[in-house]
Amino acid sequence: MEERLQWIRLQPRAWADWAPVRGGLEAHARVAQRYPRAECFVAEEQAGRRQAAGAALSPPWWKRWRGAPAVRHAAGVPDAAVQMLWSNMALHLAADPRALMARWHRALAVDGFLMFSCLGxxxxxxxxxxxxxxxxxxxxxxFTDMHDWGDMLVHAGFAEPVMDMExxxxxxxxxxxxxxxxxxxxxxxxxxxxxxxxxxxxxxxxxxxxxxxxxxxxxxxxxxxxIIYGHALKPAPRVRVGAESAVSLQDMKALLQADKRPRD
Known part of the structure; x- marks a missing residue:
């Protein structure tokens, strides 16, 4: 899954690793090496695993003194905080995978991307x-088929899901x-x-x-x-036009930023 990152042109300013203790600390190290200047959020819902991740993944003091990117440990990721969310071997263990995808969608900034793997x-x-x-x-x-995962991603608000397996x-x-x-x-x-x-x-x-x-x-x-691999994007939100429309503050900011982008 890490090798697939070479084909993605976006260089995230911040990325999140979802459940890295089970997903593999070695995999985390490889992604961090690919994005050495990016801030990192580590999401572990269980307190014990969060402590284990903090002990294993927090940079030593001398690297922090030299200006190494911050590594933030919490039970989740703030809304729109990252441009890439990485989840290795977590989705098939979720009791409510649709709710987990919704959390991932909220954590990603507009035009950010999701990378995940799970058992098929x-x-x-x-x-x-x-x-x-x-x-x-x-x-x-x-375990769920990869085509069903793709459908769930679309329903969760993601775009252009690409699924693969081996x-x-x-x-x-x-x-x-x-x-x-x-x-x-x-x-x-x-x-x-x-x-x-x-x-x-x-x-x-x-x-x-x-x-x-x-x-x-x-x-x-x-x-x-x-092993199922998935990749999907978070597109700019679409607002349905009606007599009255309600838009969240986060979506409104994303729409205004999209309007400022240069057009071809």
Whole structure:
């Protein structure tokens, strides 16, 4: 996703990283290196992760003394504060993705752009087949298709959404390593998931099934992940003409600024 930034001509004066602790601190560092003079907003809704992000991403004192751009940590981003919003692997975990897109839209300034990634419906298909064969409830949520994400972006007020995807195969040496990494990726949010705790006997049966059904010729266990990438712009607001029209102060400022731009 970071490589796609080379094709975008806009150089943001400020950008936001939404949930960087789960999305990857290494990815944050690469984006910050691409925009070394841009102010950064770090949005982490959970206090614990916000503290972790502050400890990992705040520049050292000697860089601040030399005039390094500010890094601001909060639960969200102020309205119209950034020209680019970056969200890696957060959207598929949102209980209300439309509400999250609306927050992103408000955070972006007019002509700003959104970059995000999330898991697609083909993710964990081998694990889903395994659970289904054993008669167990689903192991994960039903992830949304990229075309539906594009429609949601348009309804949220974004323009020119561009969606792309790729499939990756990850492998592990043992069932224990596989399960440990899946726990770090997120929780099972499926409404039909098993409603109680599982015992050691069930855990042993799961590990045995993983070793028997997911092993390839080299003995490593493999799972497929579909990664969806999205890019969209925040256009200038359109005001519907009527007998009476109500326009927010933020939209009015954006309209006035748009009128001042030179025309070809």
């Amino acid at each position: 419906p083909d993710s964990l298909r081998e694990l889903r087949d395994l659970y289904r064969g054993l008669g167990w409830p689903p192991p994960a949520s039903e 499939r990756l195969t990850l492998t592990w040496e043992t069932p224990q390593r596989l399960l440990a990494e899946l726990r770090e990726l997120g929780a099972n949010l499926h409404p039909g998931r098993f409603p109680a705790l599982r015992g050691r006997a069930w855990r042993g049966r799961l590990e045995q099934a993983l070793a028997g059904r997911l092993a390839g010729p080299d003995g490593r266990l493999s799972l497929t992940f579909e």
